[in-house]
Each structure stands twice: as structure tokens, then as C-alpha cells.
Amino acid sequence: MTTTITGSTTAVQGAMARVDSQPVSLGRAVKSEWIKWCSLRSTWAVLGAAVVGMLAVGLIIGFNTRHLTGNQDANDLASSAPLQGFFLGQLLIGALGVLFVSSEFSTGMIRSTFAAVPRRQPVLWAKLAVFFVITAVVMTIATVVTFLVSQAVISQSRPGFSLSDPGVWRYVLGTSLYMVLAGVIGGMIAWMVRSTPGSLVSFFALIFVVPQLFSLFGSTGKHIAQLFPSQAGEAFTVAQPEAPHLSPGAGVLVLCAWAVAAIVAASITLRRRDA
Structure with missing residues (x-):
């Protein structure tokens, strides 16, 4: 009996010695988050809905503006017009981040994630990296394709725009950047709130409700509303944003400031609160 137990113990110890125990690193955390992303059908479904929404809105605008009439809105005829699907895209990508x-x-x-990565911060950075890279690549392709397809529809009936026209690349890449950063803000809100319904409500309030409330308080309120993510994004994604509005460069800086502030707040919350 003693011989049997000793032999079993030796076998277990030998098997454990062969296990490749690797320290936690940011690269391995990123790989783990990539696996989680790929294993969740909801992430691909929401991302796919954002792409389809962009294309659908672009095609509708292209079809409806292929003939010039006297009652068309100026923004519907501008080079940024086909990309107005970002109004829907920002909601979907923000929800995806959440x-x-x-x-x-x-x-x-x-709890299992934090048990595997006790320091916690690599989890936040890994999720952020996976989310940012995937959504940036997919939504940039989506905005470029949406613009080209919409202009192809328009050019059948009248002259349209091309990617080489002044300001077009700013609208195309800016639209993608806005949606991705909106998603980053949504994800950081989720780190702080930790509830899906609460995070979604907080995100939608930040993007839509609060700026509109400020806009009700005259010119001062409208100037304050410019500093919220949605209106800062419009400053560099729309050819003729509503007045008053920030300059395109200022809009980018304000939006990036929101994203950085959200990341810092989420990082601090993650260190101070238990799972």
C-alpha cells in the first residue's frame, strides 16, 4: 500500500512539473480577452448591426438625394451626408463597449478573471486594447465602404464626391474615431457602474439627455453642451454642425479628453472596489 501511494504521489508530482506555468502578462491578458470576444455571439451581432446600420443609412441618403430638389437639407447634400448613420452607430458601439x-x-x-489576473489593471488594458483595435478596424472599413457605395448611387444621376475631395477623409476617419471613442467611454462607464442596465442608461444620458438639457438654458447652456462627447464629435464628423460648435480640432481634443478621463476614472474605481 505504501509503495502504491508513493508511486501515485511521484506520478502527480511529475505531471505537475511538466505543466508550463507562465506568469501573468499584458500579452496573455489580451489573448484571453480576444478569446472572450470571439466566444460571445452578442459582440459580433452588435458590431454587425452597427455596420449594417451605417450602410443602410448611407444607401438611403444616397438614393433620396440622387436628384436635387429645393427642399433638401444642406447636410444631406454635403460630402459627410452618407455617414449620418453614425447617429445609430454611436449607440450600438457604445452599447457594445458596455x-x-x-x-x-x-x-x-x-471573479474568475480577477483570480487569474490579481493585479486587475491588465484586465482593463487588455479589454480596452481588444475593443479599440477590433472596432477601429471594422468601423473604418464600414465608413469607407458606406461613403463609396452611397456616392456610387448618387453618381448615377448627378456628380457626387470622391475620397480625394477636401475634407472627405476627415469626415470618413473622424466618423469612425467618434464611434470607437464613444464605445470606449461606454466600456469605462461599465467598469464603474458594473450593471448593464445602469451602464446603458448612464451612457445614453451622457450622449443625448444631458447635452439637450443644457441646450435649454440659452446661449450659455448651448456653449456648455458643445463640450459633451456627442456635440464634440459632430464638430469634426459633420460638414455643417449646429451652431454654436467647436472647431474640428477642438472637437477631437475634447472627445479624446472625455475618453482619457473615463479610462482614468475606471482605473481608479477598479483598484478601490472588490469584484
């Missing part, structure tokens, strides 16, 4: 984070809290998987 779900990518909050889903782990709602299922309790976050």
Missing part, C-alpha cells in the same frame, strides 16, 4: 465589460459582472465571470 456589454463587453458588464457581461462579466452580470454572470460572475469577473
Whole structure:
């Protein structure tokens, strides 16, 4: 009996010695988050809906403006017109950012994640990196294709715009950047709120409700509303944003400031609160 137990113990120890124990690193955390992204059908579904929404709105605008009439809005005829699907895209990408984070809290998987990565901060950076890269690539392709397809529809009936025209690349890449950063802000809100419904409500309030409330308070309120993400984004994604508005460069800086502030706040919250 002693011989059998000793032999079993030796076998277990030998098997454990062969296990490749690797330290936690940011690269391995990124790989883990990539696997989580790929395993969740909801992430691809929401991202796909954003792409389809962009294309659908672009085609509708192209079809409706292929003939010039006297009652068309100026923004519907501008070079940025086909990209107005970002009004829907910002909601979907923002919701995607929320779900990518909050889903782990709602299922309790976050405890396993933090057990595997006790320092926690690499989890935040890994999720941010995976989300940013995937959405940036996909939405940039979507905005370029949307612009080209819409202009192809328009050019069948009248002259349209091309990517080489002044300001077009700013609208195309700016639209993608705005949606991606809106998603980053949504994800950081989820790190702080940790509830999917609460995070979504907070995100929608920040993007839509609060700026509109400020706009009700005269010129001062409208100037304050410019400093919120949605109106800062419009400053560099729309050819003729509503007045008053920031300059395109200022709009980019304000939006990036919101994203950085959200990341810092989420990082601080993550260090101070338990899972």
C-alpha cells in the first residue's frame, strides 16, 4: 500500500512539473480577452448591426438625394451626408463597449478573471486594447465602404464626391474615431457602474439627455453642451454642425479628453472596489 501511494504521489508530482506555468502578462491578458470576444455571439451581432446600420443609412441618403430638389437639407447634400448613420452607430458601439465589460459582472465571470489576473489593471488594458483595435478596424472599413457605395448611387444621376475631395477623409476617419471613442467611454462607464442596465442608461444620458438639457438654458447652456462627447464629435464628423460648435480640432481634443478621463476614472474605481 505504501509503495502504491508513493508511486501515485511521484506520478502527480511529475505531471505537475511538466505543466508550463507562465506568469501573468499584458500579452496573455489580451489573448484571453480576444478569446472572450470571439466566444460571445452578442459582440459580433452588435458590431454587425452597427455596420449594417451605417450602410443602410448611407444607401438611403444616397438614393433620396440622387436628384436635387429645393427642399433638401444642406447636410444631406454635403460630402459627410452618407455617414449620418453614425447617429445609430454611436449607440450600438457604445452599447457594445458596455456589454463587453458588464457581461462579466452580470454572470460572475469577473471573479474568475480577477483570480487569474490579481493585479486587475491588465484586465482593463487588455479589454480596452481588444475593443479599440477590433472596432477601429471594422468601423473604418464600414465608413469607407458606406461613403463609396452611397456616392456610387448618387453618381448615377448627378456628380457626387470622391475620397480625394477636401475634407472627405476627415469626415470618413473622424466618423469612425467618434464611434470607437464613444464605445470606449461606454466600456469605462461599465467598469464603474458594473450593471448593464445602469451602464446603458448612464451612457445614453451622457450622449443625448444631458447635452439637450443644457441646450435649454440659452446661449450659455448651448456653449456648455458643445463640450459633451456627442456635440464634440459632430464638430469634426459633420460638414455643417449646429451652431454654436467647436472647431474640428477642438472637437477631437475634447472627445479624446472625455475618453482619457473615463479610462482614468475606471482605473481608479477598479483598484478601490472588490469584484
